[in-house]
Amino acid sequence: MRDVSPPGALPCADDGSAPAPPAPWVVETIVGREVVLPCGETVSREAFLERAWAILDGTDLAGIDEGSIDVDEAFAEGLAEAALVIDTAAAPPRDWVAGRRLLDAAFWFPSEAAARAGAALLVRAVGCAVAAIRRERERDWAADARAKIGPVPIPGFGTVVPPWHAPPPGVTAGAGTTLVIDPGVGFGTGAHATTRQCLAAIAAILGSDAARGDARVLDFGAGSGILAIAAALLGAAAVEAVEVDDRVHDAIRRNALHNGVADRVVVSRTLDGSAACRLVVANIVAPVLLDQAAALAARLCAGGTIVLSGLRDADLAAVVERYRGLGLAPTTATASEGWHCLAFTAPDAAA
Numbered sequence: 001m002r003d004v005s006p007p008g009a010l011p012c013a014d015d016g017s018a019p020a021p022p023a024p025w026v027v028e029t030i031v032g033r034e035v036v037l038p039c040g041e042t043v044s045r046e047a048f049l050e051r052a053w054a055i056l057d058g059t060d061l062a063g064i065d066e067g068s069i070d071v072d073e074a075f076a077e078g079l080a081e082a083a084l085v086i087d088t089a090a091a092p093p094r095d096w097v098a099g100r101r102l103l104d105a106a107f108w109f110p111s112e113a114a115a116r117a118g119a120a121l122l123v124r125a126v127g128c129a130v131a132a133i134r135r136e137r138e139r140d141w142a143a144d145a146r147a148k149i150g151p152v153p154i155p156g157f158g159t160v161v162p163p164w165h166a167p168p169p170g171v172t173a174g175a176g177t178t179l180v181i182d183p184g185v186g187f188g189t190g191a192h193a194t195t196r197q198c199l200a201a202i203a204a205i206l207g208s209d210a211a212r213g214d215a216r217v218l219d220f221g222a223g224s225g226i227l228a229i230a231a232a233l234l235g236a237a238a239v240e241a242v243e244v245d246d247r248v249h250d251a252i253r254r255n256a257l258h259n260g261v262a263d264r265v266v267v268s269r270t271l272d273g274s275a276a277c278r279l280v281v282a283n284i285v286a287p288v289l290l291d292q293a294a295a296l297a298a299r300l301c302a303g304g305t306i307v308l309s310g311l312r313d314a315d316l317a318a319v320v321e322r323y324r325g326l327g328l329a330p331t332t333a334t335a336s337e338g339w340h341c342l343a344f345t346a347p348d349a350a351a
Contacts, residue, residue, distance in 0.1 A: 025115035027107040027122065028132040035127035045103060048125065052107070055125070059118040063108040104131075149183050152190035156200035160190030160226065163258065177203070177233050180258050181226050182251065188226035188283075194309040197334050197341035198227050198283050201307045205279055205343075206234040215278035218242065218299050220271060220292070225252030227281050232261035239265045240273055276301035282308055286315035290322050297326040300346040305331070309341040316340060 035048040043051070049064055107122070109115040112135070119130045152160045158176025161167075166180045179199075183189040190196060206215060215236045219228035222241035232239050239261075241252055249267045256265040271292065277299050282289055289296075289308050300306055306328065311319060319342065320330060328344035335341075 024136050025109045025112055026132075026134050026136050027109065027115050027119045027130060028134065029105050029107065029122060030129045030131055031103045031105050032127040033101060035125050038124045045127075048128065049105065052122075056107070056118050056121055059121065060110050060114045061107060061118060062110055065106040065108070067104045067106070108136075149189070152196075154190060154196050154199045157196075157203040157230070160199075162189075166258075177230070179226065179230055179233060181224055181229070181255055182258070183224070187223035189224065190226065193337040193339045194283050194341065195226060197336055197339065198281055198307055198309050199230055201332070201334070201341060201343060202227060202230050202279065202281060203234060205305050205307070206231060206236060216240075216275055216301075218273070218277045218280045218296075220280065220282040220296060221284040221288070222252055222267070223248065223283075225255045225265065225267070227283060228252070228265050229256050229259050229261055231279065231281075232256070232264045233259060236279070237264065238275075240275070240277075241265055241267045242269070242271050243267065244269060271295050271299075273299070275299070276304070278304050280304070280306040282306070283310050285310045286312070286319060289319055293322045293326060297323065297328060297346070300328075302346060303348040304346045306344050306346075307341065308344070309339065311340040311342065312338065313340070316342070 031045050031048065033045050034042055035045060036042050037048070037051075037055075049066065052064060053061060107115075107118055109118055112133075115133050119133055122128050123130050146162070146164050149162050151162075151165050154160060154176075156176075158178055160179045160181055163180055163182055167178060179190075181189055188195050190199070202217075206217075215231075217228070217231040217236040217239045219225075219231065219239060219241045222228050222243040225241050225243075228239045228241035241256075243249065243252065246269050249269075252265070252267050253262065256262040278301055280296050280299055282292070282296060289310070296306060306323070308319065308323075323342075323344045324330065328346055330342060331345050332343040333340065
């Protein structure tokens with residue numbers, strides 16, 4: 001969902017979620033890719049929505065919402081190459097909403113009179129049709145959003161829960177490990193197949209390592225910090241969470257603190273450390289995994305394991321060839337919902 005607003009008009013909530021609607025009356029419109037203004041000028045949809053604040057001056061316009069589109073809808077409309085997408089700061093930017101032929105845009109007003117005055121001005125623009133004028137029911141938007149996100153069971157690991165479902169300290173949410181993640185910022189809530197695959201792989205590797213209390217772990221492309229925190233919860237002595245998007249660094253630290261592992265999770269922006277790791281995990285996309293292969297392999301200790309996910313069928317051959325060429329041996333491979341997770345092991349020092 002995107003909001004088109006002047007600076008400061010619609011501040012986001014502290015948790016990074018979408019802001020609450022600013023007014024109780026809504027004018028629903030359908031906007032084409034080009035709009036002819038009453039003055040006869042033809043402008044793009046984006047320019048029209050930006051200029052709507054001036055066009056509707058005097059109507060007490062409070063906000064504009066361009067709506068949202070999920071990956072299945074985007075794929076059906078030809079806006080996404082596939083119905084399987086992994087979000088990551090390293091992926092190419094995309095704007096499915098802007099790509100739609102017809103856009104459902106909602107204009108928010110403080111009163112019915114203001115909404116009707118706004119609608120009368122909007123219909124004067126060719127390419128912007130008014131579909132409805134309605135009053136928005138009162139609702140707790142934050143509560144509605146929280147209600148959609150519940151515990152996620154991860155076979156082989158345990159359960160990932162949002163803070164509002166977190167059990168009391170010392171109590172687990174089910175069998176295995178309980179990991180608390182705020183879904184507000186950063187990819188990784190446990191809902192995506194790639195995250196679940198990595199969590200199961202981390203649990204299997206650290207769970208079978210008798211010396212895991214001395215293990216160092218690197219999580220490359222940390223997102224919400226879910227994999228780094230999972231490794232710490234499973235006993236890793238030190239975890240380095242590398243995330244290029246420094247806007248989510250504070251969220252990673254908060255999540256680590258919430259899980260009681262803040263003293264063992266260090267957040268950084270770049271992959272420039274030198275400590276040898278028992279486990280390296282990277283849940284990103286194939287181009288990044290190929291580009292960073294040598295740097296990631298260099299961080300493995302003798303006998304260490306690297307876990308890679310975010311891979312599609314077409315990615316497997318190139319990734320396997322690249323990491324084999326670095327002297328790593330493929331050990332395990334899993335697949336779920338069209339996504340693949342691979343594990344490679346570095347040669348043992350005694351070999």
